[in-house]
Amino acid sequence: MTAKAMLCRCEDVTLDEVMEALEAGHQDIESVKRYTGFGTGWCQGKQCVVACARVLAKATGKAPQLPITPRPPLHPVALGVLASLGDSEEG
Amino acid sequence: MARVVVIGAGIMGLATAYNLAKRGVRDVLVVDRTYLCGGASGRNGGGVRAQFSSETNIRLMRESIAICRDFATEMKINVWFRQGGYLFLARSAERARALEENVALQNRCGLPTRMVDAAEMRKIVPELATEGVRAASFNPGDGVVFPWPFVWGYARAAEDLGVTIRPFTEVVGFETSNGRITGVRLRPTRLSPLDASDEVLPAGDATTEACDEVVICAGAWSPKVAALLGVALPNKPHRHEICATEPLKPWLGPLVADLTDGLYFSQSMRGEIVGGVAVDPVPEGINQQSSRRFLTTYSRALVGAVPVLAGVRVLRQWAGCYDLTPDGGPIVGRVADPTNLTLACGFMGHGFMMAPVMGRLLAEHVDTGETSELFARWSLDRFARGDLVHENMIIG
CATH class of the missing domain: 3.30.9.10 (D-Amino Acid Oxidase, subunit A, domain 2)
Structure with missing residues (x-):
């Protein structure tokens, strides 16, 4: 992979940006997510989290880390659709 | 040996550590049970406002907003303040x-x-x-800021001044002697697969960090930490x-x-x-x-x-x-016992926006030991005295 390889297409995060985050001391996947913004865009990480976890594992020599905490909804949903739903019982 | 151990690497702890170092206090250690931005400092809406209903909060927030305006210049990081x-x-x-x-x-x-x-x-x-x-x-x-770079800005600036920040480090106990904390028991952690459960897993043995002063800036976790010292906080x-x-x-x-x-x-x-x-x-x-x-x-x-x-x-x-308190005011300042413990918690969802100014005031308080009129009013013992504070501009 080249330094400009795109790891997160939604938020335009490249390989060298992930490496820069690691060098800045962000060594866990939740921190790298926040520092680079990977996984916070349209797909919410479905396309990029595996690639980023692999890069992290390789660079740190540690076992691949847990996926980032998934953020609902699974797919983007319009506010108008959500507003028309009833309240669910769950907390 | 740390001069000051700050518990909680959220915005309040980091702003305090940064200001301590800026005052010339050496050997400041900040610990956090998970990663930077893992608690409320990384999860809030980034609002920064001076529209409050008490003169204290209005004046403090005017100063905080002024700090926000200069933040990018001072900290060399874009916090997207608007x-x-x-x-x-x-x-x-x-x-x-x-x-x-x-x-x-x-x-x-x-x-x-x-x-x-x-x-x-x-x-x-x-x-x-x-x-x-x-x-x-x-x-x-x-206005609003983007919370994450605000946290990193304080963290990096604090580290540049010699502060040590240790994420994934949990406080599991304290050592005390004659009414003073002499050491903090620290244990490495890692995230649990059940992330949302708020559990962290131990990732090593606990060690003791000797210290002169302890500041608890652990937000919603503050009552749990304070309880390890027998200090009962009314926060929820x-x-x-x-x-x-x-x-x-x-x-x-x-x-x-x-x-x-x-x-x-x-x-x-x-x-x-x-x-x-x-x-x-x-x-x-x-x-x-x-x-x-x-x-x-x-x-x-x-x-x-x-x-x-x-x-x-x-x-x-x-x-x-x-991190809610019974009267809507924060709990700030030294406590009676142990004598070298300072609290900075109970900020009612305003901790993020208050941190720039509170970091300055807390650093002064910890460094000099002097108590201002503000800290007296916001002290933990006001609940025992029945001398409560008032604020009605709380969102949610």
Whole structure:
């Protein structure tokens, strides 16, 4: 992979940006997510989290880390659709 | 050996550590049970406002906003600070009167806040549905920041001044002698696969860090930490949820807040509409899980306030914990026992915006040992004395 390889297409995060985050001391996947913004865009990480976890594992020599905490909804949903739903019982 | 151990690497702890180092205090250690931005400092809406109902909060927040304005220059990091103002909506005559009283007080404190009628509300936010809104107050100097770089800015600046920050390090106990803390027991952690359960797993053996002073800035976790010292805090964690939509081109100037239903929303510099709403009841204890009920409640409130947003999609939702006190005021300053413990917690969801100014005041307090009139008023023992504080501008 080249330094400009795109790891997160939604938020335009490249390989060298992930490496820069690691060098800045962000060594866990939740921190790298926040520092680079990977996984916070349209797909919410479905396309990029595996690639980023692999890069992290390789660079740190540690076992691949847990996926980032998934953020609902699974797919983007319009506010108008959500507003028309009833309240669910769950907390 | 640390001169000061700060517990909690959220914005309050890091701002305190940075200001301690800036004052020349050496050997400051900041520990956090997980990663930077893992607690409320990484989960809030980034609002920074001086529209409060008490003179204390108004004056402190004026100073905090001034620090925000200089933050990028001082910390060499872009925090995406944008002063679009805060527009507070009142739907009842009683709330409108309260806003008017607050505006008068804010004006006396030098803020340009003003009451605005429906026509002016629509000038500020043309898409706002103003039916049922009796009045609103607007302070153009209020604003929003992007919370994450704000946290990193303090962290990096603190480290440049010699502060040690140790994430993934949990406090499991204290060593005390003659009414003083002599050491903090620290254990490495790693995230649990059950992330949302708020559990961390031990990742090594505990060691003792000897220290002179301890500051607890652990937000909603503060009562748990203080309990290890036998200090009982009346704070309660309270889950607040928030969500972000797909990015839109810039169109929304202010953060709009409605104290009736706790709805608030603003547009981040990324273009997302970021906001939340009060949901009642919430689960007991520390809980950072998301609920569908929040999404439907928020969507109804937001589409009601700005109908044109109905077609805009929600990208993600998350949750964090407010750190609530019985009277709505924070708990700040030294306690009677142990004598070298300082508290900075109970900020009612305002800790993030208060941290820039509180970091300065706390560093001075810890460094000099002197207690200001403010810290006396905000001390833990006010609950025992029955000398409570008042603030009614709390969103959600």
